[in-house]
Structures are given as structure tokens and as C-alpha cells.
Amino acid sequence: MNKPRVVKDYEKLDEATVEQIKLAYPFGFEDYLISYTNQHGQKVSALPFETEDRYLLVRMTRQIAREIIEDDEDYDDDGNLRDEVREEYEEKYDEF
Numbered sequence: 001m002n003k004p005r006v007v008k009d010y011e012k013l014d015e016a017t018v019e020q021i022k023l024a025y026p027f028g029f030e031d032y033l034i035s036y037t038n039q040h041g042q043k044v045s046a047l048p049f050e051t052e053d054r055y056l057l058v059r060m061t062r063q064i065a066r067e068i069i070e071d072d073e074d075y076d077d078d079g080n081l082r083d084e085v086r087e088e089y090e091e092k093y094d095e096f
Contacts, residue, residue, distance in 0.1 A: 007038075007046065007057045010068060019089050021049050021058070022074060026081035029065040 013021070025032055025047070033045045036057070046057035047065070060068070069075045074085040 003050070003053065003055045005055045005057060007059060009059050010047075010064070013058065016093075017049075017051075017056070020051075020093055021047070022081055023086065023089050023093060024049060026086060028069045028075070028079040029060065030062050030069075033060065033062060033065060 038044045049056040069079045
């Protein structure tokens with residue numbers, strides 16, 4: 001079964017999805033961005049994230065990926081998800 005591809009901006013994601021993305025990418029997003037050509041022929045970068053029912057592409061540039069991690073208190077100064085946050089989210093979302 002092919003999952004639908006959904007393209008969204010990070011700011012428009014619900015809190016549960018953001019928390020699961022943080023678990024999937026505990027060391028930041030920048031190194032995991034992929035590039036693709038959108039329907040208008042423009043090159044776009046995004047962070048891939050797969051759920052049970054969809055394949056999500058979270059639109060962001062390398063710069064935005066860095067800024068998100070720098071501004072997020074769930075990540076430490078080195079850009080790593082804090083242990084206590086990771087543990088909290090792991091309890092909340094068993095599949096990780």
C-alpha cells in the first residue's frame with residue numbers, strides 16, 4: 001500500500017507530530033534534509049518523516065533547520081535532544 005505524501009511547513013505541524021519528529025531526529029534536522037523538485041519545477045528541501053498512515057515531507061532549508069534547533073529548549077547547546085525530553089517523549093510514543 002502506498003502512503004500519501006503530505007508536504008507541510010514545520011510551523012503548521014501539530015504538537016504530537018513535532019514531538020515524534022524530535023524523537024526520530026534527536027541530533028537535529030540539518031543532516032537529514034532531502035531535495036526534490038516540486039510541482040512547479042522548483043527545487044525544495046524537506047525533512048522526511050513517515051507515520052503509519054502517511055509519508056510527511058516537512059519543508060525547511062538548512063538555515064531554518066539550524067534555527068529551529070537553536071531556538072528549541074528541548075535541544076541542548078550542542079543541538080542534541082535533552083535526555084529528559086527524549087525519555088518523556090519515548091514514554092508518550094511507544095513506537096519509538
